Amino acid sequence: MSSRSNSPLIEPDVIAKVLAKGRSTGAEFSEIYVEDKRSTSAGLDDGKVEQVTSGRDRGAGIRVIAGETTGFAHTSDLSERGLLAAAEAAAAAAKQGDGGVHTIALQPVFRHPVNTIVQFPDTVAKARKVELLQRANAAARGVHGAIVQVSAGYGDSVKQILIANSDGVFSADEQVRTLMRVSVIANGDAGMQTGYNSLGHTIGFELFDEHDVEELAVRAAQQAITKLQARPAPSGAMQVVIKQGSGGVLFHEACGHGLEADLVGKGSSVYRGKMGELVASPLVTVIDDGTMAGEWGAIGVDDEGHASQKNTLIENGILTDYMWDYIRARKEGRKQSGNGRRQSYADLPMVRMTNTFVTNGSENPDDIIRATDKGVYVAKLGGGQVDTASGDFVFGMVEAYLIENGEITEPLREGNLIGNGPQVLKDIDLMGNDFAMGGPGTCGKDGQGVPVGDGCPTLRVKSMTIGGTAA
Amino acid sequence: MSNTVDDLQAIADRVVAQAGAGEQIEAYVSRGGETAIRIYEGELEHFVSAQSEGVGIRVIKDGRTGFAYAGTLDPAAIAEVLADARDNVSFGTPDEFAGLAVPDGVAQIPQKFWDEELAGYPTDKKIALTKELEKLTLGMDERVRVDEANYDDGWGEVAVATTTGIRESGRGNSCYVSVSTLADDEEETQTGFGFSVGDSPKDFNLQKAAREAAERATRLLGAIKPPSKRTTVVLDPYVTSQFISILSSTLNGENVAKGRSFFAERLGDQVADPRFTLVDDPTNPLAYTATDIDGEGLAARRNVLIENGVLKKFVHSSYSARRMNTTSTGNATRGGFAGSPGVGCLAMQLVPGTQSQEELIAGVDDGVLIQMVSGLHSGVNPISGDFSTGASGMLISNGTVGAPVREFTIASTLQRMLLDIVAIGADVDWLPSRAHGLSLVIRDVTMSGT
Known part of the structure; x- marks a missing residue:
């Protein structure tokens, strides 16, 4: 991303000393990850701007690898003394062995130019951020008299990172994120219903030149109003049509996690040993792409200093690759794929997705609905969860409708859908031509959350289990 | 709280003492550390040793609230946090109910949150018991593999002070072990987990954690x-x-x-x-x-x-x-x-x-x-x-x-x-x-x- 200053977070000579200290007990690899993040958030609830929050998170994580063992220490003390102490702790953790003197020649790493920031959010007056919340509140409440509560949140962050390691990698990035979300409650005869909408990109405040806050809020409000008429979702297996955009969550859960090389390497993925095999319908091509300009999972370099990449994971149904971080790639003697990510300087990196999506097919989305006699149309997906070893996964439908005789009819109440990843991938029988990315997501793994994007065209799964209550 | 943490309390007190006329301030200061050990196939896969600290400051004036935090106790940074929180106040909507807690005379019920044995527990014994957990789990059933065996502990110290008279500090520590399992039967794999928590590692029931982890994975086969x-x-x-x-x-x-x-x-x-x-x-x-x-x-x-x-x-x-x-x-x-x-x-x-x-x-x-x-x-x-x-x-x-x-x-x-x-x-x-x-x-x- 475009950068405003060239002054490094830590001077190169200090970095070299820290990396050498990391290897002082004989480890073959040492790494420093430095982060300096400034964030602003603001929340409106119940008609009031409740609080504006300013945050500063700054620190360094030192990783040392000796054989199969990783030592890790982190510190918020970025002085030379603080960093050396952390490096010593990480080195001691990794190995009690022979010392040695190591000199390291640092080489700048190519950074994928993700996008240009027009207006850095930290240069924008807080009053303008707060005004967005008030506009969203007014727009949502204006939709219908049944809207009884609105909460809106704004958040931005500018994160400088620096990664250097004993292999000579020297890499830096500036990651900018701007986000807005609106939650709405409508009250009707059958109780309360909720609507939710969010918008987030790896760009600055120009986000709001390109997107309309009122439209975001109105859609959330309409979702809640529509659901006031919703009937209980059906129970049991039926055809499911997934709308473009947020439907990408399906692939994040059904195969994304299972294609992470750390899980594959430990034999805890249902996709282990399946390279080159048909694992999905030939209609399915799955890509993980950290270079997608402006998308929520876009990064210039990953958190191990490797430039982000576009990786094809499944091509026309055939498994073509997993996603890789430094440790797993080294073990397999292959290249990293730009998927080594971490929540913050206080966390170890691991294999993570970036922007994961399915590419276009050829069907008109309206024809997909017309071709469906009886099923469920999921217009907006919520989160999900997967057991990568068995492949069983769930995802929530926050806006869904019944399909009867090829037409969308009544709205449905919320619930989960459940399926088995490899089976669902094979059961995709229609793929639309209306690809879109969904909203900003946070993916959780091993206690760490990282920003990710998901996307897909409208598609149909010929059978999935709907977790509702109606016969 | 049962144990006072004087240096953190002093930091909180110093922030609160800077309150101006008509200004309510709350300072929350904390410091903590963690150890995380992961064993895989009998070897140490990772060892994490880390400390962190930070301050959060809330300022309320004329019914408006502002907040800021930083992950450091550096005096210059704390001054910046207070300035940011004060600046943020001006953007809030006045709320007649906004305000800090006021001491209400309800007595605290003393409990034990700090364990000296855990605080002094040697690293090599933590690693050894995690290896033992992995071994016990593998011994439960031949269909069971161990994905990871973990030991985690943490300690924390916290102090809070307000202009309304709240002044509390204390510290605590805790530890747990957990194990994730995979059970295989031909093409099928199922997963399980087990854990044990305690004031110190002497409270762990490794046998129970291992048995539950094996049972959870194997019972779903078929x-x-x-x-x-x-x-x-x-x-x-x-x-x-x-x-x-x-x-x-x-x-x-x-x-x-x-x-x-x-x-x-x-x-x-x-x-x-x-x-x-x-x-x-x-x-x-x-x-x-x-x-x-x-x-x-x-x-x-x-x-x-x-x-x-x-x-x-x-x-x-x-x-x-x-x-x-x-x-x-x-x-x-x-x-x-x-x-x-x-x-x-x-x-x-x-x-x-x-x-x-x-x-x-x-x-x-x-x-x-x-x-x-x-x-x-x-x-x-x-x-x-x-x-x-x-x-x-x-x-x-x-x-x-x-x-x-x-x-x-x-x-x-x-x-x-x-x-x-x-x-x-x-x-x-x-x-x-x-x-x-x-x-x-x-x-x-x-x-x-x-």
């Missing part, structure tokens, strides 16, 4: 997808704990005040089966989340929320209490220095029944024992009450546990499930969660499978 039908579910204590935790947001006084709870306007109503009594009691030392003070520094206390099925009380922070013209129940929550206080239950407990899980199952003609759930965050809406979750477990017929089942959902609404409770177990398990667990039997739940 599981089928069940047919869809309405049925009775017996929730395992681990599942009940998650179910009870969801109720926290419906009993949260701020959500009630803002119209986000289906329990609003229902105090005094029969909202659950008469057998159901729900208490929030962080003063019970058996609770994993036991505490002596809440997130605003008021004494933690026992609150009966639902008694014999009748809704009795909501939980409050000082803010939500002022809004609803009542007093704080000592239920302010806080997610560390980077967050300002919210409201929530702190340590939820059900009054247990008298029957074991076996006895409860013996009373079920046709049902399913739910041992695991997934997707609670995506399929449960505590505002509408819609409840739908992925599940796995064992079919029950004529009072006996039968075939394992997976890849199905159970669904109802939270409102109905509370009224449809038909039995509560005696098998209390103090899980590492804000709610304990016990077996719970609920009728008329929809199971969706084939």
